[in-house]
Amino acid sequence: MAILTADSILSADDLPKELVEVPEWGGEVYVRCLTAGERDDWEASVVSLEKNGKTKTDMKNLRAKLVARTVCDKSGKRVFNDSQIEALSNKSAAALDRIYTVAARLSKITKGDEEELLGN
DSSP: OOOOOHHHHHTOOOOOEEEEEEGGGTEEEEEEOOOHHHHHHHHHHHEEEOTTSOEEEOOTTHHHHHHHHHEEOTTSOBSSOGGGHHHHTTSOHHHHHHHHHHHHHHTTOOHHHHHHHTTO
C-alpha cells in the first residue's frame, strides 16, 4: 500500500454521493457524505454547552440541518444554505427522513452517535 502525502490526501475524492428518489418532491436529489467540518458544525448545532457546564440537546430541525448540509448537485456542491434550514424543516417529514437516512449512512453517523448527541 502506498504512503500518502498531504497533496494526495487533499486531492482525493472522498465524498461519496448517492442519487435518492424523493417522490414527494417529484424527482431525485444527490446526497453526499458530510465533510469533517460539516459534521462538526452539524453536531455543534444539535448540542450546546450551558453556563453550568452541562450539555443541552437541541432537536429543533435536526433532520433539516443534516439534509441542508448533504443535498448537493452532481458536482457535490451544496444545494441549500444554512439560511434555508427553517424553510426546509417545513417540507415533508417522509422526504426529509429518507434523505437523512442516506446522509447518515454515507457520513457514518451511527445510532450510537445519535444517542450520544441526544444525551441518551
